[in-house]
Amino acid sequence: MPIERLFATPVYAATLARRGVGELNAQLLRECRQLRADDPAGRRWSAANYPGGYTSYGTANKMHRASPTFGRLETLLRPHLGTFLRALQFDLAGRRLEMTDCWVNLMPHRVAHGSHLHPLSTISGTYYVQAPAGCAALKFEDPRLERMMAAPPRRARAPRAQRPWVSVPARAGQVVLFESWLRHEVPANPLRSERVSVSFNYAWF
Numbered sequence: 767m768p769i770e771r772l773f774a775t776p777v778y779a780a781t782l783a784r785r786g787v788g789e790l791n792a793q794l795l796r797e798c799r800q801l802r803a804d805d806p807a808g809r810r811w812s813a814a815n816y817p818g819g820y821t822s823y824g825t826a827n828k829m830h831r832a833s834p835t836f837g838r839l840e841t842l843l844r845p846h847l848g849t850f851l852r853a854l855q856f857d858l859a860g861r862r863l864e865m866t867d868c869w870v871n872l873m874p875h876r877v878a879h880g881s882h883l884h885p886l887s888t889i890s891g892t893y894y895v896q897a898p899a900g901c902a903a904l905k906f907e908d909p910r911l912e913r914m915m916a917a918p919p920r921r922a923r924a925p926r927a928q929r930p931w932v933s934v935p936a937r938a939g940q941v942v943l944f945e946s947w948l949r950h951e952v953p954a955n956p957l958r959s960e961r962v963s964v965s966f967n968y969a970w971f
């Protein structure tokens with residue numbers, strides 16, 4: 767086919783590690799729930815900004831420095847970040863990306879996280895601590911969508927690379943990485959069991 771596919775938008779999804787993920791997740795889950803119990807300011811922030819759920823985004827957002835368990839997660843994420851950065855063909859001019867923020871998200875039944883991006887960051891991502899089968903996925907939006915003023919809709923069976931929205935399933939033990947400008951959302955959790963994730967940002971500047 768005389769067609770070149772340009773301006774790709776890579777999204778990375780992989781299992782965090784071959785061993786020890788179950789143990790790490792059990793400890794992360796305990797700490798995420800303890801944080802919710804110990805963080806009244808975060809619960810107030812969540813009531814205003816994350817209705818029905820709890821996020822430590824407004825209060826405890828440097829968890830990689832506050833807890834050795836989250837520090838271990840940061841260490842395990844680093845090779846994944848390296849692979850993703852190479853795939854993105856970034857020239858980092860000898861500077862490393864640093865994890866600047868790391869926070870927890872607990873989503874009970876029907877809690878959603880509306881469409882957003884992560885300003886002032888380079889790479890963002892999520893690690894799934896508890897993701898029961900059938901829980902809400904991470905839904906990405908085609909970054910060119912706002913420019914498509916007279917473009918027809920795409921076929922329902924179009925390849926994933928050509929759909930306007932693409933969902934990456936949430937699976938416990940999986941890490942998902944993406945460029946921070948890529949708009950995404952988490953639709954309402956349809957399950958009664960809680961969906962628990964740790965999100966993070968990396969900055970280059």
Ligand SMILES: [Fe+2]
Binds near residue numbers: 882884950965
């Ligand atoms: Fe996000």
